[in-house]
Amino acid sequence: MNFNEMKVLVTGASGFLGAHVVRALLKEGAHVIAAHRQGSNTWRLDAIEKSLNGLIHETVDLASKNTIENAMQEHKPNVIVNCAAYGVDYRQQVCEEAIQSNITAVSWLIDAAKKFGVSRFIQIGTCYEYGNQAEALTEKACLHPQGIYSVTKASGTLLALDYAKSIGVPLVVLRPFGMYGPLEGEHKFVPMLFKACMHNEAIDLTKGEQLRDYLYVEDAASAILTMAAITDFPNGEIFNLASGIPLKLRDFGEAAQAVIGQGILNWGAKPYRTDEMMSVIANIDKLKTYAGWQPRISLAQGLSLTFKEIESRVETIQ
Numbered sequence: 001m002n003f004n005e006m007k008v009l010v011t012g013a014s015g016f017l018g019a020h021v022v023r024a025l026l027k028e029g030a031h032v033i034a035a036h037r038q039g040s041n042t043w044r045l046d047a048i049e050k051s052l053n054g055l056i057h058e059t060v061d062l063a064s065k066n067t068i069e070n071a072m073q074e075h076k077p078n079v080i081v082n083c084a085a086y087g088v089d090y091r092q093q094v095c096e097e098a099i100q101s102n103i104t105a106v107s108w109l110i111d112a113a114k115k116f117g118v119s120r121f122i123q124i125g126t127c128y129e130y131g132n133q134a135e136a137l138t139e140k141a142c143l144h145p146q147g148i149y150s151v152t153k154a155s156g157t158l159l160a161l162d163y164a165k166s167i168g169v170p171l172v173v174l175r176p177f178g179m180y181g182p183l184e185g186e187h188k189f190v191p192m193l194f195k196a197c198m199h200n201e202a203i204d205l206t207k208g209e210q211l212r213d214y215l216y217v218e219d220a221a222s223a224i225l226t227m228a229a230i231t232d233f234p235n236g237e238i239f240n241l242a243s244g245i246p247l248k249l250r251d252f253g254e255a256a257q258a259v260i261g262q263g264i265l266n267w268g269a270k271p272y273r274t275d276e277m278m279s280v281i282a283n284i285d286k287l288k289t290y291a292g293w294q295p296r297i298s299l300a301q302g303l304s305l306t307f308k309e310i311e312s313r314v315e316t317i318q
Contacts (some may be wrong), residue, residue: 001079001120001229003028008228009077011035011060011109012084016184017124017176017220019044021081024221025228026052033075035060037084044183062105065112072112079228080113081122082106087149088126089187095148102152106160113169120233121164121171122224127213127242129154129175132277136246139175139238139286146275161236170235172227177242177282181217181302182309190303193256194310197263204269208250211279213242216302219295226293234290242282243295255299259307 008025012018013034022034022045034045035058058075061067062084086092086101106123113121130137131144145154157173164171180190196203223241227233250267257263272278288294297305 003030003225003229006030006079006228007033007075007077008079008081009033009035009071009075010081010083011062012082012124014040014042014045015083015085015088016044017179017217018081018083019048019183020181020217020221021083021224023048023052024218024225028225033058033071033077035071035084037061037063047183062101062108065108068105068108068112069115072116076116078118079120079122080109080118081124081224081228082109083124085124085126085149085153087147087152089185091187093148098148098152102149102156103159106156107163110160110164110167110169110171113164114167119170120228121160121169122227123157123160123171123173124224125157125173125175125238126150126153127175127177127240127280127282128277129157130280132279134279136281136283137240138283139240146277157238161238165236170233172234172236173238174224174227174241175238176220177213177215177240177280179215179217179220181306184217184306189253190256190306191310193253193263193265194260194307197257197260198311200262200264202264202266204266205253206249206270206272206276207268208248208253209278210249210276211246211281212249212252213244213246213281214252214299215241215243215295216297216305219243219297222296223287223291223293226291230291237290239287239290240282240284241287242284244282244284244288245299246281247299252299256303256307259300259303
């Protein structure tokens with residue numbers, strides 16, 4: 001499918017990944033409906049609109065099946081990318097909202113996709129569905145989610161795959177691992193670390209022995225676009241979305257610090273959380289083989305680009 005033939009509903013468009021998917025689609029010439037909940041902070045979409053034309057802001061309350069269907073009726077998209085989720089921010093801990101957003105709303109979106117003839121549905125899951133496992137995870141790994149977000153996202157994935165198959169909606173699941181990049185929330189690790197280093201302030205951290213897989217967010221968006229346009233859409237499949245390069249949190253933090261050349265990182269000053277996941281790393285052979293995709297942005301490049309955006313944001317505020 002060509003991008004100029006696509007009409008794409010991106011849910012969760014005001015979020016970190018969602019906003020980058022919107023930007024990437026617009027750059028490729030797709031028609032995009034950027035959907036978000038009423039009351040969402042749209043600062044990322046506002047930033048995109050300053051540099052790009054053609055963005056449609058659409059408030060879609062995922063707590064309402066009727067609102068979803070009304071948006072589908074009005075815009076008639078042929079592709080859905082569901083980036084909407086509750087609990088990505090660790091401060092979101094209301095179980096009922098997680099169930100509604102991560103499970104119930106998924107079924108409503110699939111119903112709407114069937115009703116209005118959507119040809120491709122891309123469901124965004126999370127690596128945390130796998131839980132804490134020492135080995136590089138393949139898509140066949142058993143799920144061991146921990147916590148409200150992980151458990152409801154895993155449930156949403158299983159529901160999406162089974163329900164879409166039962167009613168004939170072409171659907172794939174992409175599971176992102178650690179992402180970083182421009183427009184990330186200020187409460188996240190990289191922006192917090194950069195801001196502390198910019199002011200040469202100390203920041204207390206754990207020992208940093210956790211193994212993670214970090215992918216520049218624009219590379220993640222490019223993988224989603226690849227899947228949206230792929231000729232042989234892999235209906236019913238799950239794909240890990242990551243760099244495929246395991247890295248200790250300490251090494252990642254020190255690489256970020258090196259971009260600025262200053263900062264005081266107090267490794268070991270904080271204890272690990274009781275539920276700390278010490279290893280969440282990916283095998284991405286399936287995505288590379290099937291879609292011909294691979295990351296383009298190195299860690300050094302990605303961190304440098306991220307810092308430039310954060311620096312410009314701070315200067316604008318000042």
